[in-house]
Amino acid sequence: MKDNYKVGGTMIITTIGDEIGTTLEEQIEALKEVDMKYIEIRKINDTYIWEYSEEEIKKIKEELEKNEIKVIAIDTPIGKKKNSFNYNENKKLLDKYIKIANIFEAKYLRIFSDIGRILNPKSIKEVLREMSKITIKNKLNLLIENEKDTYAEDISTCNELIDNEKDVHILYDIENVYSREYDVLNEYEKNKNNIKYIHIRDYNKKTQEYVYFGEGTIPITELLKSLNKDKYDGVISLETMLPKYNKNESKKDIFVKSYKSLMNIYNKEE
Numbered sequence: 001m002k003d004n005y006k007v008g009g010t011m012i013i014t015t016i017g018d019e020i021g022t023t024l025e026e027q028i029e030a031l032k033e034v035d036m037k038y039i040e041i042r043k044i045n046d047t048y049i050w051e052y053s054e055e056e057i058k059k060i061k062e063e064l065e066k067n068e069i070k071v072i073a074i075d076t077p078i079g080k081k082k083n084s085f086n087y088n089e090n091k092k093l094l095d096k097y098i099k100i101a102n103i104f105e106a107k108y109l110r111i112f113s114d115i116g117r118i119l120n121p122k123s124i125k126e127v128l129r130e131m132s133k134i135t136i137k138n139k140l141n142l143l144i145e146n147e148k149d150t151y152a153e154d155i156s157t158c159n160e161l162i163d164n165e166k167d168v169h170i171l172y173d174i175e176n177v178y179s180r181e182y183d184v185l186n187e188y189e190k191n192k193n194n195i196k197y198i199h200i201r202d203y204n205k206k207t208q209e210y211v212y213f214g215e216g217t218i219p220i221t222e223l224l225k226s227l228n229k230d231k232y233d234g235v236i237s238l239e240t241m242l243p244k245y246n247k248n249e250s251k252k253d254i255f256v257k258s259y260k261s262l263m264n265i266y267n268k269e270e
Contacts, residue, residue, distance in 0.1 A: 011227060014038035014072050015238040020255035022046060024060060028067050030252040034259045037068060040237050041104070042075035049074060050096045057103050071104035072235060073143070073197065079112030079150065087127045094131060098138050108197060108235070109135060110143045110171055113152035113161060124151060124161055132168050143171040143197050154182065155191045162194055169196035175203055175210075175239070178218050185222055192230060200262070201239040210242045213261040221265050238262065 017039050021027040024044050031039060041049050044060065052060070064071065076097045078090050097109055111131070113124055128142070135142050144158050152158040155177065158170045172195045174184050188195065200223075202216030203209070213220050227236075240255045249257075 010231065010233040012038055012072060012235045013238070014040050014235060015240060015255060015259075016040045016042055016075070018043040018046075019240045020251050022251070024063060026252065028063065028069060030255050031069055032067060033252065033256050036259070038070050038072040038235075039064070040073045040075060041071055041106075048077070049100060050076075050093065054099070054103070057100055061104055071101075071106045073108035073110060073237070074101050074104065074106050075110045077112075079114050080147070081114075087130045090127075090131075094134065098134065098140065101140055102138060106140070108141050108143050110145055110197075112147050113144055113150045113158075125163060125165075128161060128165055128168055132165050136167050140167070141196065142168045144168065145171040145199070146173055146176050148176050148179070154180070155187045155195075159191050159194055170194045171197040171199065173199040173239075174218060174223065175199070175201045178203060184219055185226060188223065188226060192232075196234040198234065198236045199239050200236055201241075209244045211244065212242070212257055214265050215261075220262070221268075224266050 014036065015031075017027040020030040022045060027039065027044070031037075043049065044052075049057070061071075074097060076093070078093060078097075100106075101109055128144075132142055144152055144161060146153055146155050146158055152161055153176065155170060155172060162168045162170070170191060172188065172191070174188075176199075177187050178184050200213075200220070202211050202213045202218050202220055204211050204216040206217065210216075238255070238258055240251070240258045242254055242258070245254050
């Protein structure tokens with residue numbers, strides 16, 4: 001492995017900032033502990049990034065740059081409420097996030113696809129098309145996550161919505177697929193052409209607990225093998241909210257152990 005944040009030299013590895021620390025300082029400290037160079041931003045100090053002023057965001061960027069950390073993706077709440085996937089309603093928030101992404105020089109913006117089953121999926125496609133026109137102009141890629149209870153909670157539906165739309169891709173959350181008893185590897189193989197970002201976490205079906213990588217029943221090893229075989233050049237982002245350990249260990253410690261457990265699996269497969 002060439003370095004600690006690019007698996008195989010092409011696949012970027014990152015994590016969600018507020019899951020490894022509450023303050024910016026805590027997040028930076030945790031990343032530096034494993035020499036990780038990328039961060040996925042959602043909240044800092046329990047405040048969504050869009051709630052910060054432009055000046056505050058520039059200061060956050062300066063602090064990250066001092067520590068040689070880049071923002072790879074920004075998580076938006078767009079499409080997370082019922083009947084909220086409307087272009088006009090979301091345009092103001094989308095514009096805010098695009099401005100933030102441009103300041104950070106991020107590559108990806110994560111969105112959802114509305115809560116519940118939509119009667120007219122064509123309307124979602126139309127909204128995506130309008131959103132992508134703006135993000136493309138700003139050299140950004142939209143990511144649709146297969147979030148539970150959203151319209152596109154399965155990967156195939158994400159693919160149908162994208163419908164060859166340029167610079168719109170799938171954020172593949174493997175635990176969301178596994179919890180619905182879909183085959184994690186099969187879903188990857190069927191939809192891999194549009195998968196550019198992966199949220200990865202392990203889960204033990206027998207104990208019904210989120211655990212460190214390799215202690216669960218999700219086929220993490222096999223997925224890494226497939227990614228290497230395909231020369232996957234997207235992003236893997238560690239999800240480290242593990243309630244089993246949160247009571248007795250810090251966010252940072254859980255993150256470091258999670259990262260090391262994933263790397264132990266990967267290094268055995270090299």
